[in-house]
Amino acid sequence: MGETFCFPLKQHIGAQAAPTIVKGDTVVRGQLIAYKEENCLGANIYSSVSGVVTEVTDNSILIEADEGQDKSYKKLTATEPLALIEEAGIVGLGGAGFPTYAKLSKPFTDDGVVIVNAAECEPVLNHNIRAIEENPAQLVRGLEITMDVVNAKRGIIAIKKIHTKAVEKLQNILKDRPDSDIEIHLLENMYPMGEERAIIRECLGKLLGVQSLPLEAGAIVINAETVCRIEEAVDLKKPFIDKNMTVAGKLKGNSNLIQVFFDVPLGISVGAMFEKAGGLSEDYGELIMGGPFTGKRTNIDKPVIKTTGGLIAAECFPKGPEKIGILVCACGANKERLEEIAKSLGSEVVGCEYCKQAKPVKDTRKCENPGKCPGQVQKVMALKKAGAQAVLISNCTDCSNTVMSCAPQLKLPVYHCTDGALRAVNEKLVRKIKS
Numbered sequence: 001m002g003e004t005f006c007f008p009l010k011q012h013i014g015a016q017a018a019p020t021i022v023k024g025d026t027v028v029r030g031q032l033i034a035y036k037e038e039n040c041l042g043a044n045i046y047s048s049v050s051g052v053v054t055e056v057t058d059n060s061i062l063i064e065a066d067e068g069q070d071k072s073y074k075k076l077t078a079t080e081p082l083a084l085i086e087e088a089g090i091v092g093l094g095g096a097g098f099p100t101y102a103k104l105s106k107p108f109t110d111d112g113v114v115i116v117n118a119a120e121c122e123p124v125l126n127h128n129i130r131a132i133e134e135n136p137a138q139l140v141r142g143l144e145i146t147m148d149v150v151n152a153k154r155g156i157i158a159i160k161k162i163h164t165k166a167v168e169k170l171q172n173i174l175k176d177r178p179d180s181d182i183e184i185h186l187l188e189n190m191y192p193m194g195e196e197r198a199i200i201r202e203c204l205g206k207l208l209g210v211q212s213l214p215l216e217a218g219a220i221v222i223n224a225e226t227v228c229r230i231e232e233a234v235d236l237k238k239p240f241i242d243k244n245m246t247v248a249g250k251l252k253g254n255s256n257l258i259q260v261f262f263d264v265p266l267g268i269s270v271g272a273m274f275e276k277a278g279g280l281s282e283d284y285g286e287l288i289m290g291g292p293f294t295g296k297r298t299n300i301d302k303p304v305i306k307t308t309g310g311l312i313a314a315e316c317f318p319k320g321p322e323k324i325g326i327l328v329c330a331c332g333a334n335k336e337r338l339e340e341i342a343k344s345l346g347s348e349v350v351g352c353e354y355c356k357q358a359k360p361v362k363d364t365r366k367c368e369n370p371g372k373c374p375g376q377v378q379k380v381m382a383l384k385k386a387g388a389q390a391v392l393i394s395n396c397t398d399c400s401n402t403v404m405s406c407a408p409q410l411k412l413p414v415y416h417c418t419d420g421a422l423r424a425v426n427e428k429l430v431r432k433i434k435s
Ligand code: SF4
Pocket: 192, 328, 329, 330, 331, 332, 355, 356, 357, 358, 366, 367, 368, 369, 370, 371, 372, 373, 374, 394, 395, 396, 397, 399
């Protein structure tokens, strides 16, 4: 039997896609298997493998892949760039999964700028930077296409200055385009530099309110891999079927702890990806889909979907205190995720506080000024008062620094939501960053 690939019908913001195939159908790689219904926000879904449809449910399509797959694919049919982007089923690959054609559907009428978010903000994840190092021209070409689609006068590639190799490669490409309207903006190495409004603040000097969209600053912010998939859709007529990703953590052999895979076929299982990375170690705490700050717990049977950027096998959980307080950041793990981690530590949550900049917006929270700490002493003291013997936090780098300047004095050990992932790859924990 061939490997089974699973394609959930909803991998993005908007309505779920409607199947075009039935059980028993034969499909080829790049064939449309579920379509975005007309006048709905959504995204087409294509098979990333050739094979046979073994199941179609209300939520997903299963395909048994033929042996011996190749990289060829059925091509898109549209002719105009925006129509190709829509037909390809591209969504924002930074995590949110907003359909890209919708983001690009209202061209600027005067000055507009497209900012490529190449911050690769989450620690451990490395696939965006590696992709730029391997093929900087694709990113630049994808940005040029995007600028044309939205009639933008300027393009900015926002990237952390610590990624010297990727920055140099981009500079070399831009050197050959003296008339280009694209520039590089170097970012500090702080979390959450990749937050949309943080990027706009850093690149354009405008701090948007929590309810505001980038368009209010005359900007569109788009993830680095999304831009590369746009290039493929427009120049190669390739549907969105493959994904770059990082696989890391507690792997067999304990070598090569962070691995990058390019063009992983969507729908492959989490377990199969860990096998490709050498196999899971026998002891690990949890499997995380996404990055250490915002990833969610997953298991080996789940599929890789359009928004999957990372898979991390985290370190085993230490034994936590009996009673713990949680401090929630708008840009890191949310309340539910911190409660899940607290349970794995064996701790009862006796108090929950939110960073005072984490303002409620619809069913989530957004930070008023991402990465600039308003001070956390009051919040930590409130958790102590609630009976916490330690605090579990998901704060940004700057706020974690502030927590570390008060919690130890209050005799409260600090746990961070990223600890398991960072320990698994021997990286420095998010704690005090300056004296
Ligand atoms: S200031 Fe607060 S809400 Fe904003 S990123 Fe830092 S911890 Fe999160």
